[in-house]
Amino acid sequence: MQASPSVPPRLYRASLLRQWTLRVVVPLALATVVAFALLAYAAWPEGAPPLALWRGGLLLLAALAWVVALSWGIAMRVAKPLAELTEAVERLGCGECVYLQPAAQGGAIARLQAGINQASQALASARNRMQSELGRTSIELADKHAKLEAASRARSRLLAAASHDLRQPLYALTLFSSTLRAGETDPVRLERIRHIEECVASLDQLFSELLDLSRLEAGSMRAQPVAVRLDEVFDEASRNFRMLAESRGLRLVLRKTDAWVYCDRTMLARILNNLISNALRYTDSGGVLVGVRHQNDGRVRIDVWDTGCGIAPEHQQRVFEEFYQVRSPAGRTGEGARGLGLGLATVRRLVDLIGGRIALASRPGKGTRVALWLDACAPAQRTPAPALDMPLDISGLRVLAIDDEPGILQGLRTLLAEWGCDVRAAASPAEALEQLRGWFGPPDLVISDLHLGDGPDGLEALQAIARQLGEDPHRPSFARLLVTGETRRDRVDAIAARQIPVLFKPVQPPRLREAMLAAVLAARARRDTPLTEHA
Template sequence: MQLSDRIRAEQIRSIYRNTPPGLFGTLLAITFLTLVLVHIDAVAVDRAMVLIGVMAAQTGARGFLYRAYLRAVPDSSEWRFWARWFTVGATVGGLTIGAGSIWIMSHGRVDLQLVSLLLIFAITSGAVSAFAAYLPAFISFFVSISVPPLLWLLSQGEVIHTALAVLYLVWFISIAEQARRSSAAFIDAVRLRLENIDLVEGLRREKAAAEQANAAKSRFLAAASHDLRQPVHALSLFVAALRPRSMDDEARNLLDHIDGSVRAMSGLFGGLLDISRLDAGVVEVNKEAVAVEPLLDRVCRDYEVQARAKGLQLRVRKCSAFVESDALLLERILRNIIANAVAYTDRGRVLVGCRRGRTLRIQVWDTGRGIPQAEQEHIFQEFYQLGNPERDRTKGVGLGLAIVRRLTTLLDHPLTVRSIAGRGSLFEIKVPLGEARAETTASTGRFLNPFQGQGSGLVLVIDDELAIQLAMKSLLESWGYEVLAAGSCDEMLERIATHRTVPRLIICDYRLRDNESGPAVIERLRSEYNDEIPGMLITGDTAPDRIREAQESGFLLLHKPVPNSRLRASIAHLIDSRETAAV
């Protein structure tokens, strides 16, 4: 619908809304004046009754129109119909009042004539606020109420009446101008309000569209990530299964290259998983007193070889402070920032240090390429990279700083960036100071003593991808386990029906075919053995809601592709924990 029609509809709503007070107030005022004139014998009773009757009839008719409008609740497109009838009613009302004033006019007394004119002036002045929203209705009312008195004044032929007619015309022009300005102001106010409503509605639609597009993107990435993780996970398992086998140097070299490619893909998936976990709100924060110096030394030591290979100096300033933070997450932040500093610095040095104040400011300086001012917010977006239009994977995938921004927000550690293109950058994190402790041991989030010897016992593997079944079976058997693999719960139940050995572990994909879920499968197999057999979920899903659901199941959750050392340590840990608890 056009804006002009909506404005007109608002004008009609306004004049109908203002109808009752003016309509019934006018009837009472004219009735009162008429009865007073009857009381002082200035007008005959029969003439007075005629005027009061006509006024009552037109008031009733216009009141009926008002009620009809309220009941109809008309659409904005119907404004013309209701405007037309209102204007007709206003015209009839104006003629009734204007002609009625002449009908009861006292011809011998100028003072009473002035009283009648003053009443008309009062009624038309009130009509400005009541009808001026829709100027055609006001003009119709104003002209119809004014013409009879003006004609009567001019017909009298006396100086006083002519003077009154001139004053009436002057007053008529001023009131008309006031009504015009009032109407224009009303229209401007309505237009502004409607435009604001349209703007808000447009923003709401754009926001909804953006959210839908973002949700669609997330669903696509989650689906694509899941589908890509499956073969990569199977490939990593096959590579691990091939490692202990004898082969010549050329085959070993090819296997190393395959393993390197698998690790690169695993790194990409790991970054996507970190983003999904942070967006899902399933990353737990365990704040404690963290010694800064050992943390910085450990991180910088890991990048020292890479820096030396580029001819860079990677230096760490001593810092004896303790901070209140999550050791694992803070280390992840610093690793990503220092890795970027080394990667984007071609000559000079990278300096890592701290400044103590109300908080500890951990700073990473570099003499690298720098970041243009216009790009300094973009670098925290996913997959955004400066100086890598060819998308060279050796330069990373563009997720490191996106993870840094999310982690600093999660930990409430403000992050600032200062950089000059061509001269270098400074990344600074403000971390609350903590109390020093004699010993601070941070959990690594991994099993500290991964099982390295041969395993034993039966392990059940449920995955709807045949390649993963074969790869898991081959790998776990090379580690010493007996393996039964199946693609669904029913298939596994058939296989264990003739197998009397109680499994030591159940490994299940989180999402199987036909909407079968991993937790339900593990519970069903547990009930078959009537035993709380340890369970492990492996998933390729990165959708935040899927991650949250899997976390809430209570089973150990690993994400495809699983590093072989992580898988082996996890299996050993679950089996050993169960047997230790049983002792």
């Protein structure tokens, strides 16, 4: 326990002497002078001898001296301990530990000193207990934090693994379901096919939400901001959802705008698609309106309005949480009742990635408005894309498909053959090289899965094919396309560094067709462009 530092005797005595002089000696001296003056005033007119007056004065001086000496003794015995007590109490108030030497003569001051010493001991004991509790609590919190991080990593691994296992059969199912309509004219069978396609589309929507969450958790999605013309993104969204809205008797209106924003175009399209899809899902009558407003702070606000069932106030903040779902109103079934509760959670994360802000306002029974704020920018110089005679005609293309899953490989072979492609299929890189030997010239396009069992992966297979054809493995003449469910950031970055187009499973046939055509056109443009410098 700490001892209270004592004031040096000389300094303390000088301070006490000043206070004693001002508070005791001076008042007593003034009182004596006043008393002597009053006595002289009273005795002198009566003719009292001056000697008696001076004797009275001497007696007053003697009494004053005795009182002064007595007060000095009292001050020395009482004032110093009181000053030490005051200092000790102040230090206790500041949380310090003190110890006072009890007075030898005992009495009230000694009891006060003993009480302060006991209080200081209790304070020290309480502080030690608090430090022990804080240390134990800190250890428990660190342990719980480590467990939470481990649980988060485990969840991310589980999502990635589960999505990879589900990805393969769903991709095969998507491919086969797209070939059912070929040559079919029976209305009953066409109706059944439509139901199958709806179920596959619903399953694909649920899985896409899970896949997006897995990629966001893995950190494999990074924003690449560019100048984006909102009208183009609106046109794409209109094409994606116009038929769905009309089939449900709803209006979908995306107002024309001249606004440009600076953000990642792909992520913005994903955000807008999720918001429109969610709005249509919970709207039974009326429709969905998408509009843009310029803000005074240099930003652009995108509003997505719907006339749906609305969201109660207690749910409006929680709808952006993962796996949180609002119970559908009584009587609502079908699409409005499906979902994992990941759509808006994915939107919130994507908005954070592109540096935007999102807010929701809703009235139950009236509808909902979701507002998205993005940074505005100046229009970018655009080079018009060359017009294509038949934008989606890929018939006649020589395509080599590589996948170690038999179901996916057969689905690809069937779908590509239906599109008019000359298809060769291989389950491994070695089999792909064998297929090339019986084929005149290089293929127009090689589609490969990234993971090909325990052997070489898709990247190595593409390089092996280029070497067998005598071409540069990093810049071959044929088009390349990778299809994968990989979400690990290092692998995604490695693929991006090779400048190879990537599609993430499950891939819808229209998206696959567009990507195939884009890859082939890019390869032809690359062949037509002379190399000025290439290592």
